[in-house]
Amino acid sequence: MRQTLVHLPPEFAGIPVFGCGWLLITWAFLSIGFLIWLIRQHGWNAKTRGHLPVLLLMAVAIIGLKYIEEKDSLGHVVGLPIRSYGVMVLLGVLSGVWLATYRARRMGVDPDKILSLATRMFFFGFLGARLFYVIEFWDDQFAHDNLRQTLIAIVNFTEGGLVVYGSLIGALLAAWLYLRRQKLPILAVADLIAPSLLLGLAFGRIGCLLNGCCFGNVCDTPLAITFPRTSSSVQGATESPPFQFQLQSGQLHGIRVVADTGGNPVIKHIDPQSPAAAQNLNVGNRLISINGKSVTSLHEAHGVFYQLGTDVSLQTEDGKHATWSLAEFPQRTRPVHPTQIYSSIHAGLLCLFLLAYYPFRKRDGEVIALCLTIYPVSRFLLEIIRADEKLTQNLTISQLVSLLLLGIIIAVWTYVLRQPRECVFPPA
Numbered sequence: 001m002r003q004t005l006v007h008l009p010p011e012f013a014g015i016p017v018f019g020c021g022w023l024l025i026t027w028a029f030l031s032i033g034f035l036i037w038l039i040r041q042h043g044w045n046a047k048t049r050g051h052l053p054v055l056l057l058m059a060v061a062i063i064g065l066k067y068i069e070e071k072d073s074l075g076h077v078v079g080l081p082i083r084s085y086g087v088m089v090l091l092g093v094l095s096g097v098w099l100a101t102y103r104a105r106r107m108g109v110d111p112d113k114i115l116s117l118a119t120r121m122f123f124f125g126f127l128g129a130r131l132f133y134v135i136e137f138w139d140d141q142f143a144h145d146n147l148r149q150t151l152i153a154i155v156n157f158t159e160g161g162l163v164v165y166g167s168l169i170g171a172l173l174a175a176w177l178y179l180r181r182q183k184l185p186i187l188a189v190a191d192l193i194a195p196s197l198l199l200g201l202a203f204g205r206i207g208c209l210l211n212g213c214c215f216g217n218v219c220d221t222p223l224a225i226t227f228p229r230t231s232s233s234v235q236g237a238t239e240s241p242p243f244q245f246q247l248q249s250g251q252l253h254g255i256r257v258v259a260d261t262g263g264n265p266v267i268k269h270i271d272p273q274s275p276a277a278a279q280n281l282n283v284g285n286r287l288i289s290i291n292g293k294s295v296t297s298l299h300e301a302h303g304v305f306y307q308l309g310t311d312v313s314l315q316t317e318d319g320k321h322a323t324w325s326l327a328e329f330p331q332r333t334r335p336v337h338p339t340q341i342y343s344s345i346h347a348g349l350l351c352l353f354l355l356a357y358y359p360f361r362k363r364d365g366e367v368i369a370l371c372l373t374i375y376p377v378s379r380f381l382l383e384i385i386r387a388d389e390k391l392t393q394n395l396t397i398s399q400l401v402s403l404l405l406l407g408i409i410i411a412v413w414t415y416v417l418r419q420p421r422e423c424v425f426p427p428a
Helices: 022-042 052-068 084-106 111-136 138-142 147-155 164-182 186-211 241-248 298-307 339-360 366-383 397-417
Strands: 004-008 077-083 255-259 265-270 287-290 311-316 321-325
Touching: 004 084, 022 052, 052 077, 077 084, 084 111, 084 186, 111 164, 111 186, 164 186, 164 397, 186 339, 186 366, 241 298, 255 298, 265 287, 265 298, 287 298, 339 366, 366 397
Parallel strands: none
Antiparallel strands: 004 077, 255 265, 287 311, 311 321
């Protein structure tokens, strides 16, 4: 786990790098040169003027970088943090776009069309992924006391917080609108870009591993991994997501507490190797107090467990009392399934499978239909060993979306199989 790869220095030769500094000066020279080249190629017309908003947006972004520089514990600026999650997402996007344009060029398709499509899919896919995450975890991470903190939390996506299904919905909607407007064959292009979507996902899941999100349940398999207690940060140590989850759910103290159908905190699991196993506790016991503090909901139980040290005292609804102590407070999580690695390997293998199947397709739409059939099934199974997803009626939100997508894919296959047995693009 390494959330921050490096910090770019705030100054060079006494001049700021970000804000009104070296980066903005470099942008100005490059932009002027680019505009001169455009004017010589095309003249001062609508196409040339159309690049101005993009260039101005880049300038605003460069100036804005000044306000997200990190400081150390003494308040000194140490530079701009480069987050591993954001880097891997960017690598995923670039690799997916490269694969799509490479294959498009081999099939005689204009690569510029694919680039324009990729830009729209990236933008709306990102919005969909972030929106899906914000809605799912609103109460836990985004419901702050003031609007400023809420907005900062929403836009702070470089530390994690993108949901694949939200990205898929946003990207496919953007692609459908663009392809209709350009009068391009929707099913044929969808088949062309389907492997690229999976390649990008494979890189993105490695970003999840480095960030510490999308982690799995506790296990004792040889493939299990652990995460450190804190994630390195010059602004102060913060608990890593897996450690925080295991701490507030009681797993670091030997039990796991979940909510029953009424939202009350109940014991779901007792670690047989922990001191909790020697207590008079049973799975299904409903907790009414932790260390003397009354708890009536899972949220309250999480809050109390989060503050605990090595001593634990529980009282259950049926009158049981249990008290135990840990020899020392753990500095790493209990072993968990490396679900990020599983997901990355799964996405990579599915990408290779779609590439291998592409030359053998009989009609347009088969490749994207296969992708939307296999992925929900494997995602549903992977969710079983995921620990960070919220449950709704004993299913995670992603599992519910998987079931919904499988229902929709029946209609997609029905439509695809009714198409003529021919393909717009050659089977290169």
